[in-house]
Amino acid sequence: MNEPRPLKKAIQERYGNEALSDEQLATLRQPVYRAPAGRPVRGSWLLAGGLTALALTLVSFIYTAQWYRAGSENRLLVTIAEEVAANHLKLKPLEIENPELGTVLSYFTELDFQLVPSPRLGGAGETLLGGRYCSIQGLAAAQLRYQDANGTLSTWYEATLPAQSLAAVPDISAGERPSRFLVRGVDILLWREHGLVFAEARPSGSRSRPGE
C-alpha cells in the first residue's frame, strides 16, 4: 500500500476520500447557504444579481435608517446580536465535546479573560454538547452549545469588551434585564455579569422563558 506511485496519482488518492460529514452537509444545506427559492441556479445571473443588489439596497436603506434612530449604545448591542446570530447559524464544528461544564470551560485556555460558570448557562432540560472558540467584536470568545430533548440547539457565549463598551450591556447584578433581539430568526439575549458579556441564542419561538 505504501509503494511508490506517480505524484499526481498519490495526490488524487490523498484527497479522494476527503468528504464532508453528514452534519457538515446538513449545516451547509441550511437556508442561509442556499439561494432563495425560485431563484434561477443556471442562466439569468445578471437578473438575479440585479434583484439581489436592489434587495440589498433596500435592506441597507432600512438598516441605515434604524441605525441612526438607535442610540450609540443600542447600536453596539445590535452589532453584537448580529454577530451572535451569525455564530449561532453557522454551527461550526465543536472543538471540545463533553457534557460537563467544568471540563468544557477548562478547554478555553487561550482567552484573555476568566470564564465564569454562570448558573444561567444552559436552558431547562438542556444538555451541554461542548464548545468552540469564536469571536465577538473582534475579540476571542467562548461558545457553548446545548441541546434540548427535542433536538433544538441553543448557543451561549462568554466574551469580553473594552470597559467603555461594556457599560452599554445590561448588568443583571444591578437589577437590569437582559436585552432581547430577534435577528435572522434567532432569539438572542444579551447581558453582563461578573464583568463579562453573556449571550444566549436559540431559534425564535423556542424560548421557554419568554419574559426575559
Next chain:
Amino acid sequence: MFDDAELNRLFRYCRALTDSEADAFDLLQGGMERCLRTPPADSERRIAYAMKIMSNLWRDGLRRERVVHFEPLDDEPTALDPALEGLEAALITRDELDHAWRELREDEREILFLWAVEGYTLAEVAIHLDRPKGSVLSIVHRMRRRLRPESAKEISER
C-alpha cells in the same frame, strides 16, 4: 447553489489550502456566504468562481495573521515544460507524500492540488492565482527540488 458532490469538491480544495479539516470547513462556509452575497456572472463557472473566492479568503486570513512568505529571486526556471515534466515523472510513496505535504507552503499545496486533482495546466493555475506564469513556475521548480532529494524519485532514474 451547490450540490453535495460540488460541496465535497470545494471542501477538498479547502483541505488542500488549509491542511486542516476544521479550517477547511470554516473556509468553505465563509466562501459560500461570499458566493451568495456576490453570485458569479457565469453560473457554469461557479465552481472555479467559488474556489477563487475561497483562495482569496484564505490568503486574506494569512495576511491578517501576518504569515507572509518571501520568495527568493533566484532559481528562475529556464524553460516551461521541464517544470511539469518533473512533476509528471515524480514517484512518491504515501508516507513520503504525508511528510512532504506537511513541509509544503499553502501556495505550493494549492498548486499541486489544482494540477493533480482539478487538472489545471500551469497557465490556468497562474490565472487562478493572479500571478505571473514565471512566478508559478519558480514555485514548481523549487518544489521539485525539495521533493526529489529526500522523497520522490523520477521514473527516469529507475
